[in-house]
Structure formats: structure tokens, C-alpha cells
Amino acid sequence: MPFTAIEKILMNHSVTPLDKVSPGDFVVARIDFTGGHEGDAKHPIVEPPGIEILEVFDPKKTGIFLSHHFCIPQSDAAAQNYQNMREWAAKLGVRVFDFGTGIMHMQIMEQGIAYPGALCSVGDSHSTAYGAVGAMGTGGGYLEIWLTGKNWYRVPPTHKYIIEGKTRDGIYPRDVIQYIIGKVGMAASVYKAIEWDGAYIHSLPVPLRFPFTVMTVELGGKTSFIRPDEITLEWLKGRVKKPFQVVESDPDAKFEKIFNFDASEVTEPQVATPPNPEHTKPISEVLGTPVNQVTIGGCTGSSIYDMREAAKVLKGREVKIRTLVIPGTREVMRQCGAEGLLQTFADSGANVFPSFCGTCQTHCLGQLARGETQMHCGPRNLTGRQAEGAFAFLGSPATCAATAIEGAIADPRNYL
DSSP states (O other): OOOOOHHHHHHHOOOOOOOOTTTTTTEEOOOOOEEEETTHHHHHSOOOOOOOOOOOOOOOEEEOOSSOOOOOOHHHHHHHHHHHHHHHHHHOOOEEEOOOBBOOOHHHTTTTTOTTOEEEEESSSSGGGGGGGEEEEOOOSSSHHHHHEEEEEOOOEEEEEESSSSOOTTHHHHHHHHHHHHHTTTTTTTOOEEEEEEGGGSSSSGGGHHHHHHGGGGGOEEEEEOOOOOHHHHHHTTTOSSOOOOOOOOOOOOSSEEEEEGGGOOOEEEEEOTOTTTTTTEETTTTTOOOOOEEEOOOOOHHHHHHHHHHHHHHHHHOOSSSOOOOOOOHHHHHHHHHHHHHHHHHHOOEOOOSSSSTSSSSSSSSTTTTTTEEEEESSSOTTTTSOOEEEEEOOOHHHHHHHHHOOOOOGGGGG
């Protein structure tokens, strides 16, 4: 009987041996890694009405990431929360990925914590990210998973999104995923596994696959998957410290629905307008829209490849509005330094910050005031993620850089 990759991963991790599963079945599965960030994990650890967890199933398979709401100097309560989480982790032997180490999802892949065939249940909806390395990742609770190392799943049907072709000059993976969300809508794959495939996907370096697997949840998806290829395995060399087995869908596996796209169909950079990523428009329809702030960063726009493209646009030019540049992880920050990108950003008048999630949500450096707008390259622009009455647009790192130069939404192709 043929199976999809996600079905195989759930079967391989089932507490009860299984020789088959079907969509809709329930599986209790062993977890390879779990964890959370300071925005969510505080509740079951140290903050009422949470219940403090006095032990975890395996400290080496559990992590705390202080990456989402980095540095809130006006909040004594937040500072106390950080201290409480560090002390709790030290007591139980749980590793803390502290300020400046970077975005949780990117670190989990960079450091080989997620790997082909792994099952990771991490407390954040964008944990779908780990499909970029052939793992199954989902958002998950804390108490039962951290105590037992197990979680239950309803086996999701799988939707396959096939992207062929090549992009035009000035069009990036971030534009392609934004285009797809705009076309099919945010409810296209609710509680489905999304398998990304096609020549375009498999031509991309691993970090440029992140926008597709991260933003799977913006299509309603439960989890994501990209078949590991030579690019994947080469990128993982030296990162994964344990043996693993590549999992992939059988040739005749059943997919509930198949979507087909050609990357060359994306003829312009794409911009998501308020109030959510589904409201995507070609850049020609929003050119000149005033913007108060630009952030180049976030889990779908802060890899070294993204930083290089933003630097190309900014090199030799000056920004007109406040601009935050936030490399996604310390590894990316080091690469930016080695390649002279940090100097380019500084020369342009942009402000470079330590690695964290950036201005995608509230409680962060760069918080907007009422009535302000920003352009950023994170995955979400939902109403309420910034101050009341503030709004966000989404675009590629290059589009963000061009917008910073003009002080209004601008086409990056004019600067490449």
C-alpha cells in the first residue's frame, strides 16, 4: 500500500507499531524534539495560571528559545519572565537558546535538531518550517508533550503543490509563495499536510525553501514536507549529529488535491496588503504607498541569501525612513560580517539588530505607533499584531530594501 511521506513519518514514530494509516486515523507518536519560545512556553513553566513542569521526558530533546520578543526594556514583567525561564531550564538541564542566537525555527534546522524523517512538535504555529529539511513539524502543546515525549495526531490528508519553471529577474521565492497564497487563499489546505515539489522548489538552496514550509500554515496547513534531495543533504552535512533515514512519498501515493504552478507566471514582485497574506497584489497596484518603517528580517526573509539581495539594493544608497535589518541567526550574522554586508547596511543608514523574529509581532524593538505602517518580509500581517490602528505590508527582502530607499512601496527591479 502506498503512503505519503507524512504518513510514513507518523507510522515510524507511532508508539503502537503500525503497518498502515489513512487520513483521519489517530496516531500517538514519539517526539524527536519539542520546545517553545518566551511568548508561549512561559505559561506551563512559571507563570500563573500555568502549572510548573518539574521534569521533562528528555532535556536533550527539549529547548527554550528566547527569540520572539527580544528586548522589551520597558517591561519588568517580561524581564522577570526571561529570568524565570532561564532558571527553570538550568534546573532541569534544558538548553536555552538565548538572546541574539536567532529565530527558533531557523536555529532548529541550522543546528541539525530537525532532520529528514524527524518528528518535531514545537510550540509555535510556524513549526511547519521543518519540512524544508524533510522533517515533519507541527505546533504543539507543552504539558503532555514535555512530560511524556509523545503527542497524538489525526493523520492529515496531503495536498501537493508543484512549482515548475524559473522566476524572472527581480522575482524571489518570497514573491512566489505570496503569489500562491493570493491565488488559492488562506483556507486552501486547512488541516492538510502540504508537500512542496517541482523543479523550481528543488532548484532552491535550503534557506530559500523556508518561505514555502513556514507559510504552509498561511494556507491552513497542519504540516509541510519537501523531499530531501542532494541540496538538502549537502546543507545538512556537519549539522546533524545522528544517523537519519530519508523519507519520501511513494510514487503512487494518494494526494487529496494537487495544485500546479509555473514560477514564470509571477511577472511582478508581490505585496501582501492589510489585513492578511491572502490580500496579495502585484507591486504595480501599490507603488508609492507611504510607509513609515521597513524591517528586513523574519523567518521568511532573513537568510544569508535574503541579506545579500537586500544589500544589493541598498549598496551605495541611503534609506529615507527608519529601517531595521535583522539577520535571522547568529550564523547568518557572522556571514553578513564576513561578506561586508553589515557595512553596506550601516552605510545606507539602516539599523542592524541582534538576531530575533523582528517586528512581525508586538512586544519587540521597532513597535509601531497608532496610524503607522511598515513593510516587512515576515510571514504575517494580521490586524492586531502591532499597535491598534497600525498596519503592515509584506514583501521580499529586495522589495523591503527598495521601499526603505524611497519611503514608499517601491519596485526592487529598479535597483538591481
